[in-house]
Amino acid sequence: MTVLVRALRPDVPADAEGFARVRRLALPYILYTPDSVRHTVTHLRPDARFRPLVAEEDGEIIGTAQVHLIPDSPEPGQGALNIYVRPDRTRRGAGRLLVRAAEEYLTDLGATKLLAWALDEPANRAFAERRGYRRGRSAHFLRLDLAHGTLPPLPEVPPGVELRSAADFADDPRPLFDLDAETVLDEPSDVDVEFTDYDAWVEEVWHHPLLNRELTTAACVDGRPVAFTVAYTDGDGRYSSAMTGTARAHRGRGLAKLAKVHSLYRARAAGVAEAFTGNDTGNDPMIAINEWLGYEVCATEVRYVRELG
Template sequence: MTVMVREIKPEVRADLEGFAHVRHSALPFYVITPDSLAYDVAHFHPDARYRPLLAEEDGEIIGSAQVGLLHETPTPVQGFINVYVHPDRTRRGAATLLVRAAEEYLAGLGATRLLAWVLDEPGNRAFAEAHGYTAGRSSHFQRLDLANGTLPPLQDLPPGVELRPAADFADDPRPIFELDAETTADEPSEAGSAELADYEGWLENTWRHPLNNLDLTTIALVDGRPAAFTAARTDGGTRYTTGMTGTARAFRGRGLAKLAKNDSLHRARAAGYTEAFTGNDTGNEPMLAINKWFGYEICATEVRYVRELG
């Protein structure tokens, strides 16, 4: 049996389905579909030089890798490598081949620092460390049973506060972009603060993304100004995930993000979604506390591993 690594062919449906199947099998808390993958390949920001890779064994897709440059961070050229192999097809050398191909590609683009998300399990961590990566920050995946769980009741809104779906801003999403940019800049990350400065790129890669659900994304406004939000992503079936939840600096400490997220979750359940997922840096105590209040339970942890290239 021979394992080979190649670039994905987005025009081949079997490639898209194989990549999504591997990712869902290895990381069931991550929402991805063949169509969302095809959109990413076609619309990822050109500066990211995004290149998804497949590991194939005798015609069967058994591994996947997301590979590209972190073009929104201000530090010297950084690349990302996220490798996952189907749990039933490990120990065949697929992960090693994927890492090697990804590193060669990114080094050729001038990357001097590589970052990889690794599930917090002994075998995965040992693999990363054997390839020269050092552990950094960590993040919890969390799951909420929307079908059988109990959500907190909807609360009365404070004076001057209004909740609206993002779809109401379809004619002019720029205020939502500015809110997203401010909250993203304050998010803790091993890669450094991300700078969302490209409005057109944000429209293409976030606002119009096929997983982005504008009807279930909730914006909290204070006296008509967008102040907090929770971004909803859905797979078109039963799975809902939070892309981002945040509050503008001037409005923090008022519980606005909690109001927005509670509204979105209630509407997601009413729309027939049965599972909700989210993720938070393990040091983000405020959001972890909010999600615990909603009923989310930690289901896995990822560690951000870093390798400095000589």
């Protein structure tokens, strides 16, 4: 049996379905659907030079790679490659071939630093370290059983604060972009990120097929969002927090916690069975919020970094 690596064909339904299937099996803590795969391919900024790859064995997709430059970072020359293989199709060479193809592509684009996420398991760590990658920051995946678990009581909404959904900003999502751009600056990461292109944000984020505007919740003061939680849903009973944050001038008031717990209550009422979120292991304020909500760590991933000479 021969494993071949090729580019993903987003217009071929079997490719998008195969890509999403591999990701759900290998990384069940992040939501993927064929539509979300196609959306990322067609709407990621052109300067990201995004190139998704698949590893195929006897016509079956068994591995995937997301490969791109990081255009939102003020530091040039950074490239990302995230490689995942079906757990029941490992040790066939798919991961090795995907890494080789991804590194060659990024090197040709002039990347000088490569970054890759890997689940924090012995085989994955050894795989990365053999290829010259060093361990960077780590992050937890957390899961909340909405079907059988218990949410904390809903706190009262403070005077002067109004809770609104993203759907309320359908005519003008710019205030949500401004809040997203401010909060991402303080998100712990190996990569500094700045959102400066509103039109790109609208295409990539606001029109993302997993974005649930009814469940995405913002705490507003004087009509403007000052804290929010972004909710993704996959139509299969699963919910994911894509971002939660508070504007600097309004921190310490519990507004992010308020937005997130209200979103989860509405998600449960809508029939969502389980919720996922992710935390940098050094993000103590967000870890405290998620523990209060009842989330439990279900996996850990590590970002590996390789500097190119």
